[in-house]
Amino acid sequence: MKKLILGVLFIFFGCIAQQSIAQTSTVDDNTVYTRVDKMPEFPGGQVALVKFLSKNIKYPEKFKKEKINGRVFVSFVIDKTGKVIKAKIEKSLNELCDAEALRVINKMPDWIPGEKNGEKVAVQFGLPVNFE
Numbered sequence: 713m714k715k716l717i718l719g720v721l722f723i724f725f726g727c728i729a730q731q732s733i734a735q736t737s738t739v740d741d742n743t744v745y746t747r748v749d750k751m752p753e754f755p756g757g758q759v760a761l762v763k764f765l766s767k768n769i770k771y772p773e774k775f776k777k778e779k780i781n782g783r784v785f786v787s788f789v790i791d792k793t794g795k796v797i798k799a800k801i802e803k804s805l806n807e808l809c810d811a812e813a814l815r816v817i818n819k820m821p822d823w824i825p826g827e828k829n830g831e832k833v834a835v836q837f838g839l840p841v842n843f844e
Contacts, residue, residue: 743833744836748833750828751826751835752790752823752824752825752826764820764821765816765841768816768819769843771812771843772808772809772812775809781842781843781844782805782843783841783842783843784805784813784841784843785801785802785838786802786814787799787802787836787839788817788836788837789836790825790826790834790837792834793832794822795822796818796823799814801813802838805843809841813841
């Protein structure tokens with residue numbers, strides 16, 4: 713459990729540093745930013761995000777028994793209303809872990825949206841999900 717929590721902390725702090733996607737891209741005719749004045753925030757902050765991920769990620773039993781571990785990298789957009797949209801696997805581990813990572817990301821509650829120049833905007837996010 714400690715490894716999972718430490719892994720999730722690493723994940724969160726690494727997500728801002730790993731935003732290597734272009735400055736802007738387009739999703740459904742809305743601009744999606746990677747850098748904004750105020751980044752989106754999980755409700756309750758970093759600690760709440762770590763708790764949410766730790767509580768909801770289920771390590772597939774098949775891989776737990778075989779002691780297979782690794783990381784899945786998921787990208788997603790926090791839209792102007794704070795909803796998680798467009799989640800996709802950027803770096804795969806295996807089919808079961810990929811599906812679990814997407815399930816949990818898509819289950820996240822609405823975030824506090826990001827802001828640029830005082831306006832709420834959509835922001836691209838990346839999150840590595842560790843399976844140990």
